[in-house]
Amino acid sequence: MRERVRDAFDQITADEKLKEQTKMFLVQKCRQAPARRPVRRMAVVLVCLMCLMLGVGGWAYLTPTSAISIESSAALELSVNRFDRVIAVRGTDEAGCALAQSLQVDHMPYLSALQVVLDAQADGEGVSIGVAGKDSGQCESMLQAVQNCTAAQKQVQCYMTDADTLDAARESDLPLGKYRMLLTLQALDPSLTADDVRGLSMPELRQLEQTLSETDSTGQTSGRGAQNGRNGQNGNGNGQNGAGNGAGNGYGNGKGNGQGNGARHGQTGG
Known part of the structure; x- marks a missing residue:
């Protein structure tokens, strides 16, 4: 069998010109082969760079830089990236959670x-719309755009705050606007807590703020205290945010002192 194959190849003949062309072709191929390696390396580098750029771009796109809080009958929060696109929506109260699931x-x-x-x-x-985030420049631009967008609508209040306030609102499990209202109410009544305002609507909170403000300005909360001073002792009356009258009556020089933010009166007992 081997002899037949050898005999078959021995019968193949070629002229000198064909042999020379074949030789030159093989030499050129050998010279070109090493030149392909740098091209392949460059292609690999380009692919890696593209993957890196896509990775960085994807990370930047999915990173929130600001948030928009919308509060009315339902409270929601839109997370916005640096490209001004919404990348997440979540409800910040029970009604908002239900609404968020239906939105696209x-x-x-x-x-x-x-x-x-x-x-x-x-x-x-009434609708409360707040803008918050670490990038103040982006937040200011967003606030202006939101105000222009809602200028024709009634009962819309727009505001801007910082990222720390937004984080504190999330920790308190309150919508941003309601948390800011809580801070305002606590300045008037420090005993109020997040649980006290959680179930109240924004109109109800504004009404509560008005009531507390009016009470604080007039100082008409109950303040009374009258004690009788005997045997020359003092009678003291304490009044809070109002008029406190104290009268001391005794056999000596009894004095009555009323303490409060209102008028103070003292009467001398004979």
């Missing part, structure tokens, strides 16, 4: 998403 606003421009949310809960109540 992911990857929308934040103004478009805001309009969808406002249309979904247009019930005539």
